Amino acid sequence: MSKIISQYWRLDKRPKNEIEDNCLSLHKEEIAFPEEGEILFRVIYLSLDATNRLWMGDMEELYIAPVPLGEPMYGFVLVEAIESRNDKFKKGDLAIGLATWSEYIISDGSNFTPFPKPNGFPLEAAFGVLAVAGPTAYFGLLDIGQPKAGETVVVTAAAGAVGSLVGQIAKMKGCHVVGLAGSEEKCRWLTDELGFDAAINYKKENMLEALKKHCPDGIDVHFENVGGEVLEAALTLMNLKGRIVVCGLISMYNKDMRQSGPRMFHNTIMKRLRIEGFVVLDYADRFPEAHAVLSQWMQTGRLKYRLDIAEGIESSVNSLRRLYSGANNGKMMVRYSPAPE
Amino acid sequence: MSKIISQYWRLDKRPKNEIEDNCLSLHKEEIAFPEEGEILFRVIYLSLDATNRLWMGDMEELYIAPVPLGEPMYGFVLVEAIESRNDKFKKGDLAIGLATWSEYIISDGSNFTPFPKPNGFPLEAAFGVLAVAGPTAYFGLLDIGQPKAGETVVVTAAAGAVGSLVGQIAKMKGCHVVGLAGSEEKCRWLTDELGFDAAINYKKENMLEALKKHCPDGIDVHFENVGGEVLEAALTLMNLKGRIVVCGLISMYNKDMRQSGPRMFHNTIMKRLRIEGFVVLDYADRFPEAHAVLSQWMQTGRLKYRLDIAEGIESSVNSLRRLYSGANNGKMMVRYSPAPE
Numbered sequence: 041m042s043k044i045i046s047q048y049w050r051l052d053k054r055p056k057n058e059i060e061d062n063c064l065s066l067h068k069e070e071i072a073f074p075e076e077g078e079i080l081f082r083v084i085y086l087s088l089d090a091t092n093r094l095w096m097g098d099m100e101e102l103y104i105a106p107v108p109l110g111e112p113m114y115g116f117v118l119v120e121a122i123e124s125r126n127d128k129f130k131k132g133d134l135a136i137g138l139a140t141w142s143e144y145i146i147s148d149g150s151n152f153t154p155f156p157k158p159n160g161f162p163l164e165a166a167f168g169v170l171a172v173a174g175p176t177a178y179f180g181l182l183d184i185g186q187p188k189a190g191e192t193v194v195v196t197a198a199a200g201a202v203g204s205l206v207g208q209i210a211k212m213k214g215c216h217v218v219g220l221a222g223s224e225e226k227c228r229w230l231t232d233e234l235g236f237d238a239a240i241n242y243k244k245e246n247m248l249e250a251l252k253k254h255c256p257d258g259i260d261v262h263f264e265n266v267g268g269e270v271l272e273a274a275l276t277l278m279n280l281k282g283r284i285v286v287c288g289l290i291s292m293y294n295k296d297m298r299q300s301g302p303r304m305f306h307n308t309i310m311k312r313l314r315i316e317g318f319v320v321l322d323y324a325d326r327f328p329e330a331h332a333v334l335s336q337w338m339q340t341g342r343l344k345y346r347l348d349i350a351e352g353i354e355s356s357v358n359s360l361r362r363l364y365s366g367a368n369n370g371k372m373m374v375r376y377s378p379a380p381e
Numbered sequence: 382m383s384k385i386i387s388q389y390w391r392l393d394k395r396p397k398n399e400i401e402d403n404c405l406s407l408h409k410e411e412i413a414f415p416e417e418g419e420i421l422f423r424v425i426y427l428s429l430d431a432t433n434r435l436w437m438g439d440m441e442e443l444y445i446a447p448v449p450l451g452e453p454m455y456g457f458v459l460v461e462a463i464e465s466r467n468d469k470f471k472k473g474d475l476a477i478g479l480a481t482w483s484e485y486i487i488s489d490g491s492n493f494t495p496f497p498k499p500n501g502f503p504l505e506a507a508f509g510v511l512a513v514a515g516p517t518a519y520f521g522l523l524d525i526g527q528p529k530a531g532e533t534v535v536v537t538a539a540a541g542a543v544g545s546l547v548g549q550i551a552k553m554k555g556c557h558v559v560g561l562a563g564s565e566e567k568c569r570w571l572t573d574e575l576g577f578d579a580a581i582n583y584k585k586e587n588m589l590e591a592l593k594k595h596c597p598d599g600i601d602v603h604f605e606n607v608g609g610e611v612l613e614a615a616l617t618l619m620n621l622k623g624r625i626v627v628c629g630l631i632s633m634y635n636k637d638m639r640q641s642g643p644r645m646f647h648n649t650i651m652k653r654l655r656i657e658g659f660v661v662l663d664y665a666d667r668f669p670e671a672h673a674v675l676s677q678w679m680q681t682g683r684l685k686y687r688l689d690i691a692e693g694i695e696s697s698v699n700s701l702r703r704l705y706s707g708a709n710n711g712k713m714m715v716r717y718s719p720a721p722e
Contacts, residue, residue, distance in 0.1 A: 101617075101651040272642075276442075286649045301613075301642035308627045308658035310442040315656040317649035 044071040044080075047353050048142035049113045054098050054106075059364075063096065064113060064357050071144045079126045081119035081135070081145040081152070084379055085167050085349075088115065088360050088372040089201075090265070090290045103319050112140035113356075118155060118167040119145060120380055129154070132380070134163075136171045141356050143376055153327070160339040163379045168201070168347045168371040169338065170331050176287060176320040177205035178330040181263060182213075183323075184285045184316050189214030191260035192279075194251065196270050198239065199226035201345075201371035202287065205334075206263050207236050208343055215261075218254045220247070220270060222366040234344055248273040261285065267292045267302075275304035275313075284315040290364070346370025385412040385421075388694050389483035390454045395439055395447075400705075404437065405454060405698050412485045420467045422460035422476070422486040422493070425720055426508050426690075429456065429701050429713040430542075431606070431631045444660050453481035454697075459496060459508040460486060461721055470495070473721070475504075477512050482697055484717055494668070501680040504720045509542070509688045509712040510679065511672050517628060517661040518546035519671040522604060523554075524664075525626045525657050530555030532601035533620075535592065537611050540567035542686075542712035543628065545575060546675075547604045549684055552576050556602075559595045561588070561611060563707040575685055589614040602626070608633045608643075616645035616654075625656040631705070687711025 045068050053063045074080045092115050095107050107113055117139050121129040128149040129135060137152035139145050158166035180202075187193050193210040197203045198219025207230065210217045218238045219230045227239035238254035240247065247270050251259070258279035264271055267289030274284065307313060323330075337343035348368040350359045353376050363372045386409050394404045415421045433456050436448050448454055458480050462470040469490040470476060478493035480486050499507035521543075528534050534551040538544045539560025548571065551558045559579045560571045568580035579595035581588065588611050592600070599620035605612055608630030615625065648654060664671075678684035689709040691700045694717050704713045 099651075101648055103651050103653075267647075289647050289650065292647060301644045301646040303642040305642040306608075306630050306633060307442055308656060309630065309660060310440070310444050310658070312444075312658045312660060312663065313656075314658075315649060315654075317651070317653045317655075319650060319653060322653065 044144055045069070046071045046142055046144035048140055049353070049356055051096055051107045051109055051111060051113050054109070055093070055096055059093070059096070059357065059361055066354065071146060074123050074125050074146055076125050077148055078124075078146055079121050079129050079149050079152075080123040081139075081147060082122045083117050083119050083139075083143055083145060083376040084134075085118040085164065086115050086141060086353075086356060086374045086376060087117070087167070087172050088356075088363050088374065089172055090288050090363060092360055093364065104321070112142060114138060114140050116172050117145075117376075118163075118171065119152065134380075136167065141353070143353055158335065158338075164347055164349060164373070164375075165338065165345060166335075168349075168373050169205070169343070169345050170334055172320065173201035173205055173371055174334045175323055175327050175330040176202045176318075177209060178334060179320060179323045179326065180285050180287045180318045181206045181209055181261070184318050185261040185263060185283050187213050187215050187261045190216075192216045192218065192255050192257055193261045193263065194255065194259050194274055195219045195263045195265075197221070197265035197288070197290065198230055198236065199223075199370075200265060200368075203263070203265055204230070204234060204345065204370070205343065208234050210261070211235050212337075212342065216255075216257070218251065220266075226369075229346070242270065248276060251277055258282075263287060264289070266290050272303045275302055275307045278307060278311050278313055280311050282311055282313050284313060286315060286317045348372050350374045352376070385485055386410070387412045387483055387485035389481055390694070390697055392437055392448045392450055392452060392454050395450070396434070396437055400434070400437070400698065400702055407695065412487060415464050415466050415487055417466050418489055419487055420462050420470050420490050420493075421464040422480075422488060423463045424458050424460050424480075424484055424486060424717040425475075426459040426505065427456050427482060427694075427697060427715040427717060428458070428508070428513050429697075429704050429715065430513055431629050431704060433701055434705065445662070453483060455479060455481050457513050458486075458717075459504075459512065460493065469493075475721075477508065482694070484694055499676065499679075505688055505690060505714070505716075506679065506686060507676075509690075509714050510546070510684070510686050511675055513661065514542035514546055514712055515675040516664055516668050516671040517543045517659075518550060519675060520661060520664045520667065521626050521628045521659045522547045522550055522602070525659050526602040526604060526624050528554050528556050528602045531557075533557045533559065533596045533598055534602045534604065535596065535600050535615055536560045536604045536606075538562070538606035538629070538631065539571055539577065539580065540564075540711075541606065541709075544604070544606055545571070545686065545711070546684065548577050549575050551602070553678075553683065557596075557598070559592065561607075567710075570687070583611065589617060592618055599623075604628060605630070607631050613644050616643060616648045619648060619652050619654055621652050623652055623654050625654060627656060627658045689713050691715045693717070 134155045135152035193215045199221040230236040230239040240250040262274040265288040268291040462474045475496045476493035477496045534556045540562040571577040571580040581591040603615040606629040609632040
């Protein structure tokens with residue numbers, strides 16, 4: 041095997057608010073041939089997810105170990121085994137896992153799961169929808185939110201990777217679905233293409249008034265990706281025995297989260313609400329269930345999606361910023377190397 | 382029947398913060414003899430509960446209709462039928478229900494439930510423990526909190542009517558129990574008499590530090606009666622998959638609840654918390670279950686309690702204020718008339 045030079049992103053400084061230019065830097069390293077028990081993976085796609093920003097911080101209560109300073113940044117990747125001295129993966133096998141932002145990875149395979157080639161839709165869609173966003177939407181909405189036919193479901197960041205799936209699954213369950221998004225174009229996509237009953241442009245409309253208008257029977261399930269003002273508006277309008285799925289609080293991740301909390305919290309009592317936090321990693325054992333159902337929906341065209349794919353490892357940091365600014369259109373990911381034929 | 386003059390409390394003004402002197406006034410009315418289908422009840426005890434304060438307000442989202450201005454105030458009472466023209470209750474029967482703060486009540490019986498004479502403990506204890514506080518502690522802790530043996534349970538307002546029962550039930554379930562109360566005497570009662578593992582005087586100690594010290598393994602179930610700073614301290618220390626039972630937010634009821642919310646809310650995600658609001662009225666159908674179990678525990682001395690009984694209808698308002706100041710010692714109630722032999 042010829043010598044392989046791999047680029048990787050290193051975390052140099054924990055971002056305080058925005059991810060400044062000196063927080064991460066791109067480096068090169070030489071990759072050794074795998075030893076007995078190891079696999080050499082080539083990274084095809086990196087998934088960018090809002091939660092990645094948290095891993096750069098040093099919040100004491102973070103649900104996984106934060107990225108150590110001076111070490112490679114990590115995220116969810118789709119990889120192909122290009123050399124293997126491990127029975128778990130043979131050359132040519134595809135896998136997904138939580139790994140470093142690197143072009144090549146040497147691993148014993150323990151943090152990777154085999155990823156079958158999709159049937160009836162492209163690999164990039166399989167990874168973009170099924171790896172993280174799909175199970176998040178599937179378990180968060182169905183297990184935690186427990187929507188029933190006829191109920192009203194509100195989704196924030198509804199044009200995002202998770203939100204767009206949540207709304208479509210809620211529609212399949214017979215719910216009245218209202219989404220919030222940050223542009224007219226995104227709102228039109230939600231109503232015209234994905235079948236949402238209504239979409240609210242939170243940059244233009246008063247959220248409480250707009251939610252009141254589009255949820256005339258109140259809110260039964262609120263799927264929260266954002267937090268802050270919209271969460272308070274939802275708390276205000278929740279119905280008796282409503283459920284709030286706290287999947288993300290992206291509006292708070294760039295601030296000091298110790299300094300603010302949702303007003304209208306007393307409605308937890310008044311309306312007997314159940315507010316439940318959720319991290320999709322807890323459902324790792326049940327991913328095959330979600331993959332089977334979601335794949336079926338993708339094959340038959342029932343589940344629509346948009347991918348926003350940047351090119352090359354260099355664009356990783358800007359792609360994460362793009363996700364935080366809401367400038368992305370659909371699932372944000374980076375192509376590190378070409379997908380196999 | 383000789384003419385009966387009954388005193389009752391009328392709500393004249395909704396309190397803004399404290400319950401000012403001009404919010405309620407005491408009046409007299411003449412009670413007519415019951416008509417066909419009606420019962421004349423004599424009120425024996427009025428229960429004072431923190432939630433009564435909310436019923437005086439005009440919060441839009443209140444879980445029951447607020448007391449109309451110019452109408453009698455209401456609360457939970459123990460009554461004896463002294464005349465009856467209704468098959469549901471005969472003369473001498475005891476009943477509990479949500480009714481007006483009055484010495485005598487004419488009713489069709491629909492909002493009253495028969496209340497059996499207790500066996501092995503006094504009537505005042507039966508009413509004080511079983512009518513409201515007992516079912517609240519029982520269902521709130523067991524159904525919503527779901528404590529398991531070996532887990533750590535924290536209770537706020539722990540020397541109060543509900544909190545003192547919650548802590549004792551949690552001990553019976555094999556939990557490590559830590560209570561917060563507002564005086565050294567109350568704290569001693571919790572640890573020395575009720576068997577709490579630790580008690581924290583929130584007026585003297587730093588709550589976060591004290592909770593850290595007494596909950597070395599973190600908090601699994603937090604039973605919230607108070608809200609504000611202690612809720613934030615609990616949110617900070619909750620364990621993975623912890624449960625927060627939101628039973629009361631007494632520290633917020635005298636303020637504008639729309640202006641503040643708990644910080645550290647992001648821990649709902651980090652620790653996958655379930656925060657659930659709770660109103661005991663939802664469990665009315667299951668009160669007999671709670672009464673049976675709690676009565677058994679009271680008869681055998683496993684469940685201890687303190688009653689703080691004021692005398693005469695005149696003391697009703699001051700007794701509610703006493704509850705809010707924390708000056709009460711145990712379950713706050715008012716004796717309107719002597720208990721039957």
